[in-house]
Amino acid sequence: MSIQVQALTKVYGEQKAVDGISFTAGPGVLGFLGPNGAGKSTTMKILTCFIPQTAGIASVCGFDVISQALEVRRHIGYLPESNPLYLDMYVKESLAFIAGIHKIHEPASRITNVIEQTGLGPEQHKKIGQLSKGYRQRVGLAQAIIHNPDVLILDEPTSGLDPNQLIGIRQLITELGQTKTIILSTHIMQEVEAVCNKVIIINKGKIVADDTLPGLLNKNGNHTLEQIFITLTGN
């Protein structure tokens, strides 16, 4: 399995944000769901080596997030929720910058590839600050996949996009999920139904469901995913 998480805990001061969760993930798209403050972003930040856990173990492609962080970073692509981008940079310039950080061999051809893959072609000569929200998300995705990572962590990649842009990004995520392990955090249940094969629901730092999408629906009387989410996470 590309991602292995065992008894992972994160405490911020008095707040237990992640409370002893364990799960594994392999190729495909894993929907990572939960109400606001459930601990999704915290888990993603631990997996991408942005913050250390308080206890437990997490590994990506067999590399430990604490002791082998450089290897983890080489194998992982991360699109954070806020998607920070250099607005003054041109699209290609920003991709060249990230390609440089990853020391990518023959960056020009790789940049052409990811521009094509993420549908950035028509906008590639603009500055990032001139792009619409959807195209900015595409730049974020292009940056996240430029080093061809085996694992992708996407934190609410489609929030605020119009329906046309939504479809484009979801298609791209589905395509990438054919070969890569993707963890996708989202509050949009329709999106989970459209792109995820597996679902984890987290509530107050604990996992309350970990199943295939059909398995989850089946076990919960074939209610809608939204109803199941509310039942498992409502107070």
Ligand SMILES: Nc1ncnc2c1ncn2[C@@H]1O[C@H](COP(=O)(O)OP(=O)(O)OP(=O)(O)O)[C@@H](O)[C@H]1O
């Ligand atoms: N840096 C921090 N310092 C203190 N508490 C934090 C910090 N980051 C997150 N928390 C707390 O940890 C808990 C989990 O937050 P987290 O951002 O992981 O949730 P989330 O599931 O991603 O929520 P959302 O859906 O709103 O993005 C929350 O109670 C949050 O207030």
